[in-house]
Amino acid sequence: MYSEPGKTKFQIDLRRHLREQDICENLIHVICEIAEACKYVINAVRTGDLGVAGTSNLYGEEQLALDVLSDRILKKRLIHTGVVCNIASEEMDEIYQAQAAADGLYSVAYDPLDGSSLVDVNLAVGTIVSIYKGSDLLQPGRNQVAAMYVLYGPRVSLVYSVGKGVYEFTLNQLMEFTLTRENVTMKPAGDIYSPGGLRNKYTPENEKFIRFLEDKGCKLRYSGGFVPDINQVLMKGKGIFMYPALQGSPKGKLRLLFELNPMAYLIEQAGGAASNGVIDILDIQPESLDHRAPVYIGCRDDVEKAKDFLNNKVK
């Protein structure tokens, strides 16, 4: 599979690996440009202004200067590719049309810096990206042609799938993303759980599920950053992340287009599952850019067990 003479497969860079996936050159270009843009986001995270931007996003949340800067970096780079039609960002109120024609082009939805409020306490954050063919960004996530994230942690890693398995790349000293894991695969069940949201707002069914996980000996691992928390479940191959419907917020917190669809695509590609408690995340028809949904995502058996508790099927 790896045709680079004299190179072991774990020295393969991102562009070379994408070429091995037998996908459209325009899609390779989009993914590589996003990877390049994230190198500038890294610099912003490490040295940028931690203050507020004085603006708010489409959810009415106060934007940090880093949110706005990261958004600008990605948007500018995507426009510059010349192969991106529509762009949606968690930090923009509406879809930006980069090109009118859609044939052969791609549309991208992204969260430029998910967890940005964690940067000032030096916790890991990330960029999350969802890619569709053509111009429609309000399609069910099942129609994505690619999904990826870049995790700004102790090491900078990039994880992507184009529907042919999940691959991890790590940034080296030369600022190149080189392959570090291939065909990432999840176990059927795990021993890690990431319970998002205020526990005193949990419904009785969710409380019972948490108690089931604790009685099973699961370890609580929750950083408050979706990207590092999902990356832990995905790379260890065992566990479940949940941000359930809470009393007072029946749709939970996480955003379908910018957070749930890309992560659900990657987790399913690794043999895991992602559900809103009733149907697969990837089968939800988005109603708007700011569509939110409850989420249970990770090992297949753990997600199924969550659904059993939610639907009172557990004796």
Ligand code: AFP
């Ligand atoms: P921000 O991007 O506004 O910091 O939110 C991050 C996030 O959407 C996601 O990364 C976390 O999983 C989730 O919020 C954490 O939410 P809580 O702070 O309510 O646990």
